[in-house]
Amino acid sequence: MKKPIISLDSITFRYPNSVHDVLKQVSFSIHEGEWVAIVGHNGSGKSTLAKLINGLYFPENGEIHIAGIKLDNSTVWDTRKHIGMVFQNPDNQFVGTTVQDDVAFGLENHGVPYEDMVKRVIGALKQVKMDDFLNQEPHHLSGGQKQRVAIASVLALRPDIIILDEATSMLDPHGREEIISLVRQLKEVQGLTVLSITHDLEEAAKADRIIVMNDGEVFQTGTPDEIFKLGDELVKLGLDLPFPIKMANTFKEQGVPLQGQYLTEEELVIELWTSHFKK
């Protein structure tokens, strides 16, 4: 077993001026090099989790450890160095006036010397294939391109963990696909740990492990296979099942004998056209 890079131990949290606990006794850990998706309906506390992990808020009870460091007021800037975050709205996280300025922003904050900075900006933009857009201004870029710049800004800081906080929810299906495969590829090459917070179960289906949140509690943890076996229970939590699973369920209702789980359309199609021969 690899060692945990993020661990949460019975976290309880409520927002100031609120009487309602957003998170109740949440515990889980994420291991190095893992891709974990946290899913849940709006208000299930999944986005709050991301903010706590990054020290934007501190829990009322419980402890968070990032890369072995206990997160508190005095260590928050150290733990942040391990984490890069990509947010939902592509426009609202673009700080610089041009692509290269935006990537440089984080490096400037960390006091990286100029020569090193230039190399890291170009390097990070090459990794996301945006190095042809160095001097482009954000309003000339598509949402997907802006998110790629956001990922480059994160990569330039060389974190161990990337948190995608609904990072694909404002993109079109094509842009969404592109960002997820880009992050997947970067994760493999650099051994990053990815925590993706999403309500898109198709995206979650590609993770190594899924954590389902409901009303501030961990409802279930497991591999995508295990989680999607819950079927109707997920629907009751306000989550939408991925299309191939919905399709397979409909087939089953119609009396087509299908076994197993089909997380991708391809798996389902293969099962359908070969099922006849298996009889």
Next chain:
Amino acid sequence: MMEKMIFGRYIPADSIAHRLDPRAKLLFVFIFIGIIFLANNGWAYGAAAAFTVLSIWLSGVTIRFLIKGLKPVMIIIAITFVLQIFFAREGDIIVDLGFVTIYEEGVRQAIFISTRFLLLVFMTSLLTLTTTPISITDGLESLLNPLKKIKFPAHELALMMSIALRFIPTLMDETDKVMKAQMARGSDMSSGPLKDRLKAVVPLMIPLFVNAFKRAEDLAIAMEVRGYRGGEGRTKYRLLKWHGRDTLALLSLVGLTVLLVLLRG
């Protein structure tokens, strides 16, 4: 209308003026504004005008383009000119029509003041035409840096300016979107009495403001997550380099100053 306005616009090109350090250009314009007041006769104004024409030539911008783009400013200058002619009451009378009298001094003053105004507008326009807004911001930050000793927030001011510049197109797009959304719901912003039109602007402004605050909050979080903790210990990605030509540009102003002092009567 907006396309023709050149006030505050940047024209990409690669002239000597474009290549000057923004700090040099800022200082240049500030000093020029100061010394133009030294001129008080035809010769001195002639020298200042020649200097301006030379600067315009070095920037690759044509005078015709400047005059065309600064039309609204020209109208103001023309009005000042007329007012000066009628209100100065010194020197010999040139024209006396009974109800208006025009004095020699009036004409002289009118010509001088409008020339001064014109030269100032030309020079400041040259600054914005040849310098990107972000370079101006960098230049200002660098020039204001010494004031940090007296707690002047030079870095914060520059960051605010650059973020404002970055969000102008975003907010323009949003205004357009909200406007179309309101128009689709039957709001009429372009006709009717002024009072109704002003009222129609309210449902445009409120969503804009609400969204701007939301954006500001998101941006603040995004900045913090990327390690922003104020200007302390930050390095700079945009480096300003002072070249010989920058020193030369400022020296030319010293020359102009000397010339103006010698020529003034």
